[in-house]
Amino acid sequence: MSIALRDVRKSYGRTTALDGLDLDVREGEFFCLLGPSGAGKTTTLKTVAGLERPDAGTVEIDGRDMRDVEPYDRGVAMCFESYALYPHRSVYDNLVSPLRSPRHRLPAAEARDRVGAVAELLGIGGLLDRMPGQLSNGQRQRVALGRVLVRPARAFLLDEPLSHLDAKLRQQMRAELKAIGAVRRTTTLYVTHDSVEALALGDRIGVIRAGRIVQTGTREDIWYRP
Ligand code: ADP
Ligand code: ADP
Secondary structure: OOEEEEEEEEEEOOEEEEEEEEEEEOOOOEEEEEOOOOOOHHHHHHHHHOOOOOOEEEEEEOOEEOOOOOHHHOOEEEEOOOOOOOOOOOHHHHHHHHHOOHHHOOOHHHHHHHHHHHHHHOOOHHHOOOOHHHOOHHHHHHHHHHHHHOOOOOEEEEEOOOOOOOHHHHHHHHHHHHHHHHHHOOEEEEEEOOHHHHHHHOOEEEEEEOOEEEEEEOHHHHHOOO
């Protein structure tokens, strides 16, 4: 899936979150949006997911204008930094529910297999019977990421998905995320304020400041810039 934003503007009251943002994410690439807190990263993702409506400008997915397309018809799956899990459902039920919703009902056996595979990949296979309240922050964050990765989406929108993990786990998960992207060739738009993370993960990186993209390039372009 390709994603294109053209001159997108979005304000909250007197705060300008997006100030003429232009962004191109190509089919199958792992694109990192890098910038400081408040730069407009989350607003950008929400605009792509259809959870926020631009005041001006256009969002296109595969060349199609998304203006009148509902969030669940956009083919994207988004992971929020403030991960919301169902507190009264087990980890397994949290992971399987996106696959059993009325709009995307997968056969039970297929749903179970997908959940098992993603849980193994994220190292939470042993936690499936627990309740969210019995997990550490890092484990909860991996479950939230799992809820996104199980979806048969054509693009993943990930908002600081590793921010609550310790350094070792974060490094391990980076490698796994990169591998998932490479195997599935799912377009990934990944938000972070951490330049090490962006350089490690991104096929390309877009630097965002004050609601605009100020630089886009490969890691070499960004890294070696004087
Ligand atoms: P980032 O993800 O880069 O930290 P955000 O997209 O969350 O940035 O926010 C961009 C700007 O918009 C910030 O100044 C933020 O305070 C403001 N903002 C974001 N969401 C809201 C909201 N719902 N109401 C008011 N201001 C908001
Ligand atoms: P249920 O309530 O049936 O368990 P969800 O609340 O997980 O289902 O999701 C309801 C619908 O909203 C889903 O069919 C899905 O298309 C959409 N949706 C939910 N979460 C996300 C997400 N993180 N990214 C994209 N779409 C989502």
